[in-house]
Amino acid sequence: MDDTAKYLIHASIAADGVVERSDVVGAVFGQTEGLLGDELDLRDLQQSSKVGRIDVQIDSENGQSFGRITIASSLDKVETAILAASLETIDRVGPCQASVEVTNIEDVREAKRRKVVDRAKELLAGSFDESVMDSSKILEEVRESVRIDDITEYHGLxxxxxxxxxxxxxxxxxxxxxxxxxxYGIKNAVAVEGTNVPDAVAGLTEERTVTAFLDGDRGGELILRELAQVGDVDYVVFAPEGRSVEDLARHEVMSALRGKTPYGDLFEDGEDRSTPPEPVDESERSSDSEPTASVSVAAASPVAESETTPTADAAADETADDATGPSRDEPSTLRGHVRAVIDAETGSARLLDDEFEAIQTVPADEAFDAVSAAETAPYAVVLDGELTQRLLDVAAQRGLEQIVARSAAEMVKTPVDVRVRTIDQLATVE
Known part of the structure; x- marks a missing residue:
């Protein structure tokens, strides 16, 4: 096919006898000569390259011949159609009667366009999928390279x-x-690489403020036990039960660290501090979680478990203390204030400092005014009443860390920086 052709004329031919290709070509030239005048003479058009070569395919069977004629044309649509129609005037090929019928005129440019479209679809489907990165993949790849480059060693760890x-x-x-x-941008972590805490880490705990951020499994418990025996732990954070720190999403890590528990608050006075509590689901403290009921604003954590579930021996000791030891009016732990205010049904609210010493005790319905007007913001509030959204909001504004209430109203929003629990979530020792 001529590369400059715009159209292809397709025609079928049938002859009553056996004919050859040369016979058909001769009939085309001979029987159209002078038919359309000098401007559309087939020989002249071929010589000027306006018409391509005549392609003929012919087969014979049982004394009959059948075939196809294809002619490439660079003429316009009208001239090409006239030339095609002239082929149908052929009625003899050599000595045999014949008939020619134009089956169609193909627009070569349309065929090329179709080919371009089909090929473009193939390229679009196969060439871009693996090479194009969306924004999340770009961020992940850059973060991966940064965190690998930043990791160092501290005494081989x-x-x-x-x-x-x-x-x-x-x-x-x-x-x-x-x-x-x-x-996640936290660059001050060091790994102990097992339950046997290295001397370098033990020494480090004596000099720095230490937060143990451990997996929510038995291994995490054993590491905390070892770490507490050989070093000094200030705060503790457990991953959700059955999960590892490496599995946590960014918001889970940040939420867990914001809710870290002072190591001393994990245990009642007199308990064995070498045994950590069971890890609890820290993800419940996530800022993404929504309260499902009025008491669901309280977040589960290791401190909730160990503060509120003392052993039978500890309970007996506390009962003895009530009779012969320190008065309940002067508790030294958050749990002690809960017993003194809520368990005793005082109908009051007690503001505490960061050493769990009472700053002020007021009627429960005056808790909002007391918190908002306190000269120094309290560390915690124990409330024998219902925690309201209004009180929770002012607590968050003043920077309170904890609130323990008899009950909680259904909250529209829950500040992530204030740890809220209700008495129902504290397993009160009768």
């Missing part, structure tokens, strides 16, 4: 680049935990 000079450090279990925290 995997660590973030700030461990050597930071005032506070986070102790995790393994290298993958350090990498996860690096990904």
């Amino acid at each position: 995997p660590a973030g680049p700030r461990v050597a000079d930071a005032d506070a450090v986070i102790i995790v279990e393994g290298r993958s935990d350090v990498l996860t925290l690096l990904q």
Whole structure:
């Protein structure tokens, strides 16, 4: 086919006898010669390259011949149609009667366009899928390279680049935990790489503010026990039960660290501090979670478990203390204030400082005014009444850390920085 052709004339031919290709070509030229005048003479059009070669395919069977004629044309639509119609005037091929019928005129450019479209579809489907990255993949790839580049060693242990000079450090279990925290921008984590706490980490705990951020499994418990025996732990955070630190999403990590529990608050006075509590689902403290009932604003955490579920021996000791030891009017723990205010049904609210010493005790319905007017913002509030959205909002504004209430109204919003629990979630020792 001529590369300059715009149209292809397709025609079928049938002859009563056996004919050859040369016979058909001769009939085309001979029987159309002079038919359309000099401007559309087939020989002249071929010589001027306005018409391509005549392509003939012919077969013979049982004394009959059948075939196809194809002619390429660079003429316009009208001239091409006239030329095609002239082929149908052929009635003899050699000595045999014949008939020619134009089956169609093909627009070569349309065929090329169709081919271009089909090929473009193939390229679009196969060439771009693996090479195009969306924004999330770009961010993930860059973060991955940054966190790998930033990981260092502290006395041979995997660590973030700030461990050597930071005032506070986070102790995790393994290298993958350090990498996860690096990904979220936390660069002061160091891994103990097992339950046997290295001397370097034990020494580090004596000099820095230490937060143990451990997996929610038996391994996390054992590491905390070992760490508490050989070093000094200030705060504790457990991943949700059955999950590892490396599995947590960014918001889960940040929420867990904001809700870290002072190590001393994990136990009642007189209990064995070498045994950590069961890990609890820290993800319930996530800012993404919504309260499902009036009491669901309280977040589960290790402190809730151990503060509120003392052993039978501890309960007996506390009963003895009530009779012969320190008065209930002077409790030294948050749990003690809960017993003195809520369990005793005083109908009051008690504001506490960060050492759980009472700042002020007021009627429960005056808790809002007391918190908002306090010269120094309290650390915690124990309320023998219903916690309202109004009181929770002012507590968040003043920077309170904890609220324990007899009950809680259904909240429209729950500040993530205030830890809220109801008495129902504290397993009161009768």
